[in-house]
Amino acid sequence: MRKLILAATAALALAAAATPAAAWNGRGHMLVAAVAWDNMTPEARAEAGRLLKLNPAYATWTAGVPASKRDQVAFIKASAWPDDVRGSYTMDGYVPVEPIASQNLGYSDRYVHGYWHFADAPYAPTGAAVPTPPEVNAVSRIKVFSDALTASDSDDVRSYDLTWLIHLVGDIHQPLHSTTRYLADNKGDSGGNFVKVCFQACAVKDADNLHSIWDNALGKPRDIDSVLDTAEGLAKAPDALAAIGDPDVWFQESADLARSTGYVDPVENGTGPYVLTASYRNRVVSVAQKRIELAGVRLANLLNARLVKAPAQVAQPQ
Numbered sequence: 162m163r164k165l166i167l168a169a170t171a172a173l174a175l176a177a178a179a180t181p182a183a184a185w186n187g188r189g190h191m192l193v194a195a196v197a198w199d200n201m202t203p204e205a206r207a208e209a210g211r212l213l214k215l216n217p218a219y220a221t222w223t224a225g226v227p228a229s230k231r232d233q234v235a236f237i238k239a240s241a242w243p244d245d246v247r248g249s250y251t252m253d254g255y256v257p258v259e260p261i262a263s264q265n266l267g268y269s270d271r272y273v274h275g276y277w278h279f280a281d282a283p284y285a286p287t288g289a290a291v292p293t294p295p296e297v298n299a300v301s302r303i304k305v306f307s308d309a310l311t312a313s314d315s316d317d318v319r320s321y322d323l324t325w326l327i328h329l330v331g332d333i334h335q336p337l338h339s340t341t342r343y344l345a346d347n348k349g350d351s352g353g354n355f356v357k358v359c360f361q362a363c364a365v366k367d368a369d370n371l372h373s374i375w376d377n378a379l380g381k382p383r384d385i386d387s388v389l390d391t392a393e394g395l396a397k398a399p400d401a402l403a404a405i406g407d408p409d410v411w412f413q414e415s416a417d418l419a420r421s422t423g424y425v426d427p428v429e430n431g432t433g434p435y436v437l438t439a440s441y442r443n444r445v446v447s448v449a450q451k452r453i454e455l456a457g458v459r460l461a462n463l464l465n466a467r468l469v470k471a472p473a474q475v476a477q478p479q
C-alpha cells in the first residue's frame with residue numbers, strides 16, 4: 162500500500178513539476194489580504210503588524226510608507242511573499258518529501274515548499290485512473306499554521322506561519338488550485354497548466370494556459386492604491402458563506418467550481434488550444450471576485466480568532 166501511494170505520488174510529481182502552479186498572481190493575493198484587513202479587529206491588526214516586522218522582507222515592503230500605514234501595507238504585501246521568494250530560496254519540487262515537507266521552523270526554513278500551495282482533488286471526467294493526492298498540501302498546512310498561531314511560543318514561527326496563512330487561504334479559494342484533471346491514467350494536467358487556451362484562434366506556441374487565465378483573472382497591477390480600490394469595490398460575501406471556517410469546505414467548494422466553471426465549454430477533454438468565449442471569460446472574473454472576497458473575510462475570521470492570545474489562556478493551570 163505504501164509503495165502504491167509513493168508511485169502515485171511520483172506520477173503526480175511528474176505532472177506538477179513540469180509547470181509550477183502559482184495560484185492567484187501577486188495582485189490576487191494582495192486583494193485577499195486587503196479584504197481581510199478591512200474585516201480584522203484592531204487587536205488582530207496590531208498583532209499582525211508586530212509579527213510581520215520579523216519577516217526578512219519587512220523593510221522592503223514598508224520603504225517610504227508612512228508609519229500609520231505600515232501595518233496594513235506590510236500585511237497586504239506579505240500575501241505574495243511565499244511566491245516572491247521562489248527565486249532566492251531552495252526549490253524542493255512539487256511533491257512533499259519528509260522530513261522537510263512537514264517542518265514548521267520559522268524563517269530559518271529557506272525551502273520554497275511548492276507543494277504547500279495547492280491541494281488537487283483528482284477529476285477524471287473520462288474515467289482515467291487517478292493517483293492518491295499527497296497528505297501534505299495547502300489544506301493541511303492551513304490547519305498546522307492556524308494551530309501554531311495560538312499554540313507556538315515562538316514569534317519567529319508565528320510570523321512565518323502568519324505570512325503563509327495570508328497566502329494559502331487565498332490559494333485554496335482558487336478553483337484550479339484545488340483540482341487536477343486526469344484524461345490519461347495517472348497523468349494530470351496540473352490544475353489546467355497543461356491545457357492551452359487563447360482569446361482568439363491561435364497556434365499552440367502562442368497559447369496561454371488555462372491555469373494562468375484563472376490566476377490573472379483580476380488583472381496584474383500590484384500597487385497598493387489600485388489593490389485597495391479594487392478590494393473596496395468587491396461585493397460583500399453572503400454572511401452564511403463567510404462564516405464557514407473549515408478549510409476542507411473551502412477546498413471542496415473550489416474543487417466543485419473547477420468542475421462547474423473551469424473545465425467546461427469551450428474547454429474540452431483535451432489539451433487545446435481552445436478559444437475562450439466572452440461568456441467563459443466573464444464567468445472567470447465573476448467567480449474570481451467572489452472567491453477572493455470570501456477568502457479575505459474568512460482569513461479575517463481566522464486571524465481574529467487565532468492571532469491574539471487571550472491573557473486568561475496564558476494564566477490557566479496545566
Ligand SMILES: [Zn+2]
Binds near residue numbers: 183278328332
Ligand atoms: Zn501560492
